[in-house]
Amino acid sequence: MLFSPNYYINMTDVNYEDALREAIELLYFAYREFTAGPDRILAQRGLNRSHHRILYFVGRHDGISVMALLELLAVSKQALNAPLRQLVGMELVSNAPAAGDRRRKELCLTAEGRKLEQRLTGTQMKQLEKIFENVGPQATNQWRRVMRGMYE
């Protein structure tokens, strides 16, 4: 049985590759499921995942500059421009000039923006919360160890 607690014992090359491929598929399907909830809510407002990412990271880094957001999301200025402008236009994100350096715009969530962001991310947090409760703290920590390894 693949993925049994001792799958790696007596492992041939073939089912070793198989185990890695199943891990790839887990990532693919899990990520798809993970983004499905917010995507549905966003679609009702004519928004998409890129808007969620902006709302999310602006919420996490209150007052972040446009440049810093570009680097965090790893997208081009032009790719960010359209969705960000929409969000500012819908008054979900504010972009007042920074006090010290008026060239820099400080991006913040408005009250409305925060509400939407929490609704979007809330579906994902509920998903994770349920799983983490099910599997327990050890599994949760091990999961994080693996995930951290994936971008280092």
Added chain:
Amino acid sequence: MLFSPNYYINMTDVNYEDALREAIELLYFAYREFTAGPDRILAQRGLNRSHHRILYFVGRHDGISVMALLELLAVSKQALNAPLRQLVGMELVSNAPAAGDRRRKELCLTAEGRKLEQRLTGTQMKQLEKIFENVGPQATNQWRRVMRGMYE
């Protein structure tokens, strides 16, 4: 300390939400890192991630029909049509009529297609292999438990 083995003890609502948000970010950044390698290789040939997904699942389900592939990828017929036609045109995927039912096309990787698929997925398998070796079998299994929970 967030994410310490006993982070959930004496947890306030605020840093509990913080822990869940860090998990969300782990997923986002890990997935991005995970797809970056194949994306670079694909770009050299004028292909993109959707081509990789087709190559991947055709490789995993040799002889799969177009309909079944549509359902697996959860995309529309028209969204699949263009990239699949390219892959057939480049002779990376074959689509011979099935023996029993000549309406159904059996999608298979050609020798060239298999070579490219293994190169693409190979970068991801190497990534995972390294991490799984680092963290050990227990963490690997716990990681899978969590990932499986995410689409059930």
Added chain:
DNA sequence: CCCTTTAGTCAATATCATTGACTTATAGAC
């Protein structure tokens, strides 16, 4: 007064997906 940085925009182009309708070929039931 230059030079740099930050933000924002425009034009042109290319890609990508979506809906809906349609054709072709085959299978299976009667």
Added chain:
DNA sequence: GTCTATAAGTCAATGATATTGACTAAAGGG
């Protein structure tokens, strides 16, 4: 053999998105 259903493929129209490159405007700092 006719009728209906299924599988695949295509086309047109549309809309959304991203990309490159160049450009303006405002502000900061020596």
